[in-house]
Amino acid sequence: MDSDFKNGCDSVRGSILSKVLKGLGLAVLNVIVIWSALFLISHQSYVILALLLLGALIVNIVFILPGGYPFRYLLPATFFMFLLVVYPIVYTVYISLTNYGTGNILSKEQVIAQFEEKFVIDRDAESYAFEAYINDQGELAFLFTRPDGELLLGHKSTIDSVSLDDPKLEFLDDYILLEKRDLVRMTNELSAIGFDCGDGKQLRMRNVNSFAIYERQYVYEPNTDELVDLQTGIVYKPSNGYFQAADGTRLTPGFRTVIGLSNFRKLFTNRQITGPFARVFLWTVQWALLSVATTFAVGLFLAILLNDPYLRFRKAYRSLLILPYAIPAFISALIWRGLFNTEVGVINQILQATINSSVPWLQDPFWAKIALVILNLWLGFPYMMIICLGALQSIGSEMYEAAVVDGASSWQQFRYITIPLLMVSVAPLLVASFSFNFNNFSVIYLLTRGRPPIPGAQTPAGYTDILISYTYRLAFESGRGVDYGLASAVTLIIFLITGTITFFNFRFTGALEDVNKNV
Amino acid sequence: MYRRHTFFGALWRHGILLVFLVFALFPIFWVISASFNPANTLVGQSLIPKVVSLDNYRELFTNQQHPIALWIKNSVIVSLITSALVVTMTSLAAYAFSRFRFKGRRTGLFISLLVQVFPQMLAAVAVYLLILNIGKLFPALGINTHAGLIMVYLGGAMGVNAWLMKGYFDTIPTSLEESAMIDGATPFQAFYMIILPLARPILAVVFLLQFIGTYSEFILASVLITSSSKYTLAVGLQLFIHDQYANRWGVFAAASVLGALPIVILFMFLQKYLVSGLTHGAVKG
Structure with a gap:
């Protein structure tokens, strides 16, 4: 029985037509794989890229090596089993070793970026009155008035000192002034805007009537892997998925991290x-x-x-x-x-x-x-x-x-x-x-x-x-x-x-x- | 062990069987009756409706917010394609496990069985992220597509299905294929032209079990399908009834009757194969 099947396989290998078809099929497959790989690299989906390349390698081996014949029959079912059952199992094993869940959803990089975007304001910081303008493309421009009367133009994330008859202001002819109710409606957009004025300070919206100078609250030191509160000087170090001070105070949100067997121990x-x-x-x-x-x-x-x-x-x-x-x-x-x-x-x-x-x-x-x-x-x-x-x-x-x-x-x-x-x-x-x-x-x-x-x-x-x-x-x-x-x-x-x-x-x-x- | 019955012997046997018949059939009659009852409520329903109408069935096709007939169609399409593809891939794999001798054959079969015990629905996060990323590459297979959902179900082509089929292939004598190969057939031709026609009963059983399983799955479907017009019945029906038995009972009953119909019909056609297939070791999924 075994030998008959071997002979059968030999006859497959002998046929020129099947050889040509096989070669063509493999070539087409490999072209698709390479095209997909380039796409994945540009999207930085490296896990799927690795899976794809591994799969392609196996397909090529199975079709080129003589002992691979039986595996051709197993390929389709095995492919989907690995992609949709084995990969989720591996992923589950990994997640079970992490603290992934509410409060620890984001990655560490995302959490650091969030903290670095936090600003605080001095209680006695001076207010800048402002007018906001918008053009057809939705681009914004601001005119700020300092308490001492100085006029500032804020446009495309830079601010400049200007005077009212300044030629720099001519471009505003294409813009229209935003009314108060528009400002209220656009609060979310507006509060994301900040104009750098050096020393980690930014001019940001305080309320619909004014802007003010804000200071960055935290700064991340990549060398020591610490988050420093610039106001208080307290140093937070990463521990169990949170940035934690020496006295045990934690900053929220936490980040996703490997915590070993804690989940099993908790059970x-x-x-x-x-x-x-x-x-x-x-x-x-x-x-x-x-x-x-x-x-x-x-x-x-x-x-x-x-x-x-x-x-x-x-x-x-x-x-x-x-x-x-x-x-x-x-x-x-x-x-x-x-x-x-x-x-x-x-x-x-x-x-x-x-x-x-x-x-x-x-x-x-x-x-x-x-x-x-x-x-x-x-x-x-x-x-x-x-x-x-x-x-x-x-x-x-x-x-x-x-x-x-x-x-x-x-x-x-x-x-x-x-x-x-x-x-x-x-x-x-x-x-x-x-x-x-x-x-x-x-x-x-x-x-x-x-x-x-x-x-x-x-x-x-x-x-x-x-x-x-x-x-x-x-x-x-x-x-x-x-x-x-x-x-x-x-x-x-x-x-x-x-x-x-x-x-x-x-x-x-x-x-x-x-x-x-x-x- | 069996003897001709006395009068009382026949009486208690039929008595017991009738009790179980009532148990088995009462919910079915009750729902069929409700589906023709225009009252559309659980309150005060009688076994035989006083007025018979098709209003509830009409509602399935006309309600825009809950397009139940469309959901049934979606379920049938997804289950048909999934089952056809699974039967194809499974029979190929089972043929290799049954007829070829290669390294890792037994281990491979066993591991595929073991891996299928994993509750895939609990890894919905992993599956979701995977389909999301595949969708970036091939939008036709992404989130909220039936093709993506079908692909997820194809993960079940190995495991119990392959094992069931391999067991059946093993019982088909190899002499037929051997003589075909002496006449110059390739193993694939032998598989396609000799094994598959002989294995029709087990193909039917795997098709039926896969169809029922896919038709009833609702966790992965509810995670991967986001728009109401693409829901499968299993997802849509429970969202529809969601504790509103008092005021949606009639339409729900009509949806149940119509939704159960595809499976009942398939079941009637394939029933004769089922006994042999089930005693080989499958459990309703």
């Missing part, structure tokens, strides 16, 4: 985070176990009933019971959210009519969990029913005939023949179903959004949050700001857990063995 030592995290983790495991147990129990029970050759209408029952599986889960979850609605939902209407009481389905922690399990049972039992039916049908009848001869009861047949043989084929699927439900974001998010919230938690955590929805809210939805660093750390923990389960599932069930042993 296990910071009590306000550990409590909710442990609670969420426990419920995640309970949820996954409950989901598998309930869907499997119902699915298996129905499969046994439906596998009965003496049962009438079994085909009809089967096709109808499968229906929930054919409806997209996000639609089902939103529908059930309506059914569970405490005030107007039909479930409470029925309860009201029959036992004259209603249940706070989505408000009470316990009932919210029950609602989730019911919804997931509805979504999941058809799947379990299908796979159990498949497995039951593959158990030969000889086994049962032999058992009957030996005098085994129905229960004994079920316990000692059906269950063990069923488990051989179904157990790996149950494990896979466990890890699927461990990360079953959409059901939780669409039905309860993790609510009701756990009171007093520092991170946004709810009673029905599972790890993945907790992390999602940590990263994207918190009202108190987002924490990408911490969220990435939890993401990696989720990955580790489900990865381990998958590893053992495939390892011990021999799923990776080749089905066809003669290959």
Whole structure:
């Protein structure tokens, strides 16, 4: 077999036409790559540039080296896997080691630039009255009057001393004077303007009536990596993502920086985070176990009933019971959210009519969990029913005939023949179903959004949050700001857990063995 | 293990099955009934509507602010293209894993399985920045394009899909390809003309699972698609209903019925392949 495939590969290599096509294809690809590379260099996207060049190198190797033939088949799928799964994983690992989040969003350079653009004004600084002019292109010009009467022209970021009949002012004929209300409207634009007057001082707008001399508040010393407050002389050094003074005072905003394993440590030592995290983790495991147990129990029970050759209408029952599986889960979850609605939902209407009481389905922690399990049972039992039916049908009848001869009861047949043989084929699927439900974001998010919230938690955590929805809210939805660093750390923990389960599932069930042993 | 039923034996069996039928079908009937009920509210709805109208369905096509029919169309297009491309790429990869012997074959298959367990949606920031930058290079693949979104979904072409397909390819005897190659066919021709037609059931299963998965995905879609006219149904529908069950229930029900239809139809057509495919080890995604 192997040698035949080798011969096949040789014949590929032998064909002149395929060689020419291959060469042409590679040439076109490389031209596109080089063009893209130039573009990326001009945009300074070096990470993507590196990925692109690496990808192009691999493609060339695979098509030029003789041993690369099988890899041609793997290239397309592998390319997208690396770009859209592996690269995000690497990025997540990096972010988990940083303090990226609200308050530490910008890079250090951006934060320094922000501080260097901060100006302060002396309380007794003199005011410069001003007139602002604008031309058709939106360019601005200013005439300032110092308290001592000196006239200054401010234009294109320079200021000059002028007199009223100065020829320098002739260009203003093309400009129109801005009214007070225009000044108010343009406050943001105007306050960004500063005219340098030496010594780090700038003439900047104070209010709509006047400008004044401002002094730079901070200056950054690149050699010592310090930020100095020019007013007070206090020196701030970078520490843990903030510029920090000797007495521990921090300047905000902070910057994004690598902080090592702090995020992981926080999860296990910071009590306000550990409590909710442990609670969420426990419920995640309970949820996954409950989901598998309930869907499997119902699915298996129905499969046994439906596998009965003496049962009438079994085909009809089967096709109808499968229906929930054919409806997209996000639609089902939103529908059930309506059914569970405490005030107007039909479930409470029925309860009201029959036992004259209603249940706070989505408000009470316990009932919210029950609602989730019911919804997931509805979504999941058809799947379990299908796979159990498949497995039951593959158990030969000889086994049962032999058992009957030996005098085994129905229960004994079920316990000692059906269950063990069923488990051989179904157990790996149950494990896979466990890890699927461990990360079953959409059901939780669409039905309860993790609510009701756990009171007093520092991170946004709810009673029905599972790890993945907790992390999602940590990263994207918190009202108190987002924490990408911490969220990435939890993401990696989720990955580790489900990865381990998958590893053992495939390892011990021999799923990776080749089905066809003669290959 | 099974015996002919007594009267009571048949009674309790059908009794139990009917209970589960009610459980399985009640929400579906309830929503279908609501979709034809012009009242458009959860309050006081009855199982059989007193007045039947198509107002709610008309609303799906005429409401400018919530173009739900358009969202369904977007979802179908994105899912169709994604699934077709995934099936193509996955079958190529699975063929290599099944038929060629090369260094790193088992490790490669295993790593691709492991990597797919990573919750891609939680790395939405990385994916967003990546698509943003790719969009600078190729605007057609950038943020707020369906092509960019489809590209993100193609990351799933490896993993469980490839493993499922490889398992199926392994069960196809190699003798057919061998004789084709003796007649001068290349491995690719053998793959294309012999393996693919024989593997139709598993192609159908992977297509169906990928279609359902793509159709239902809403986190990455909501991050990458920013304009309402390009939403997929999974993004748009939950924004539409967002806790307004009391006054949007009817239109929502109509949207649910119409939105579930593409999957139900696909499901009916491919159902016969599903049992064998699922027992090979897939979980609804």
